[in-house]
Amino acid sequence: xxxxxxxxxxxxxxxxxxxxxxxxxxxxxxxxxxxxxxxxxxxxxxxxxxxxxxxxxxxxxxxxxxxxxxxxxxxxxxxxxxxxxxxxxxxxxxxxxxxxxxxxxxxxxxxxxxxxxxxxx
Numbered sequence: 001x002x003x004x005x006x007x008x009x010x011x012x013x014x015x016x017x018x019x020x021x022x023x024x025x026x027x028x029x030x031x032x033x034x035x036x037x038x039x040x041x042x043x044x045x046x047x048x049x050x051x052x053x054x055x056x057x058x059x060x061x062x063x064x065x066x067x068x069x070x071x072x073x074x075x076x077x078x079x080x081x082x083x084x085x086x087x088x089x090x091x092x093x094x095x096x097x098x099x100x101x102x103x104x105x106x107x108x109x110x111x112x113x114x115x116x117x118x119x120x121x
Contacts (some may be wrong), residue, residue, distance in 0.1 A: 014077035035108035047112040
């Protein structure tokens, strides 16, 4: 019927949550990737701020049992529980997101710390 979504289409609320979750993910993934880049360019205060911003997200995840609060919101709108039911990412990346970006974050922060110490020393 014209103007109606297909019967198997996700509800608008789920689509909205997935879009928002993906935007938030892109922001934090960008911050994580930017940490060593900023430090490499000598922008140690920028790297420090990026580390702090991501650390706030880590605190939110830790306080929420290592799950994004948007995951619980998305779960209200679907029975799907694949790793990417709540975000527009490939399933393998959604499944390994914390491992991949946690490692990148720690490595980038260590790199920034080492560069900052060497730059000030």
